[in-house]
Amino acid sequence: MGAKRKTKKRKRSGKFFESFKQTATDVFEFLTTDFGFSHVGVSEWMPDCVITYQNQTTGIKVGYEWESQLGVTVVRLERNATEVSEGKGYDLLFLMGLRKPQTNVHNFYGADKEWTNSFIEDRLRDYANFLKEDARDILTGDFSVFPELKKLSAHRRRQTNKEYFGTYCGESPRFSEHPTLAQIFTGATDIDPELKRLFGDKLSQDKTQFRIYEAYWDHQYSVREIAEFLNRNDRSIKQELEDFDDHL
Numbered sequence: 001m002g003a004k005r006k007t008k009k010r011k012r013s014g015k016f017f018e019s020f021k022q023t024a025t026d027v028f029e030f031l032t033t034d035f036g037f038s039h040v041g042v043s044e045w046m047p048d049c050v051i052t053y054q055n056q057t058t059g060i061k062v063g064y065e066w067e068s069q070l071g072v073t074v075v076r077l078e079r080n081a082t083e084v085s086e087g088k089g090y091d092l093l094f095l096m097g098l099r100k101p102q103t104n105v106h107n108f109y110g111a112d113k114e115w116t117n118s119f120i121e122d123r124l125r126d127y128a129n130f131l132k133e134d135a136r137d138i139l140t141g142d143f144s145v146f147p148e149l150k151k152l153s154a155h156r157r158r159q160t161n162k163e164y165f166g167t168y169c170g171e172s173p174r175f176s177e178h179p180t181l182a183q184i185f186t187g188a189t190d191i192d193p194e195l196k197r198l199f200g201d202k203l204s205q206d207k208t209q210f211r212i213y214e215a216y217w218d219h220q221y222s223v224r225e226i227a228e229f230l231n232r233n234d235r236s237i238k239q240e241l242e243d244f245d246d247h248l
Contacts, residue, residue, distance in 0.1 A: 017049040019117045020064045024051050027124045028062060030132060031055075035139045057141030059086055060131070062124070069109035070120065072127045074138050076146065088246070090149040092127060092135070094156075098148065099134045154245040158217060168217040169210065181229040184215045212237060213244045 021042065028051075031037035037053040037060065044050075047066035052059060059075030075089035096103045108123055131139060138145070161170040175183065188207045195203055208230075215221045216237075227237045 016046065016066060017044055017064065020049060020120055021051065023117070023121045024062050024124055027121070027128045028053065028060070030128065031060060054084070058139055059089065061089070064120070067115040068111055070123045071108065074135070076143050088146065090146065090153055092130070094149045094152040095135060095145065096130055097152070100130065150245060167214070169214040171214065179219060181215060181221060181226065184219065185211050209240045209244055212240045216241060
């Protein structure tokens, strides 16, 4: 009997996303007919399924986390003579919050929902209609709104980190009282010889950028104070903060 149950589970797992994939293909057909996109792949690995479209400038990733979340990510593509790679991407909900603030973003995620096929289709159509009506700039290669999306994304990540880890930087709190800058940066450039033996110079162990982020966001030190402590200029500290947000 146990073997039969396993067989049924395997057969069923292969059909989890069939309705989602067919519905998404139908709903987002406009990408191929109106904006020159091609369907370039499907990644299916429980509990996630992601369908990817690309044109010359833009990637669109339509994803479904099983009975938890529907999402669309807009991606800036980077091209050279031989290949196409995905650059920075942002959750379409951030753009919806900017351009249609009346949108209830919580409609698109949550275990409290009844994730029926009709509910999924309705939400996918909401995304598709927004892309057609309010995001044509991104679909046609204008990414001038991305800096604003970056700010919103970074703010959301800091708030989530604070909720789950107790810090904006996402590391468990290291101090029970307000630390000095010297305490924050202690050991930031230390090298673990075992990690160096294993990875050589391929692994950067310098935590200075992370400590700058921690000092600024979690301990409220100003850019000027951090710059003076590190004997650097204000611009370089601001750039470190920008770069840290950019690579997450």
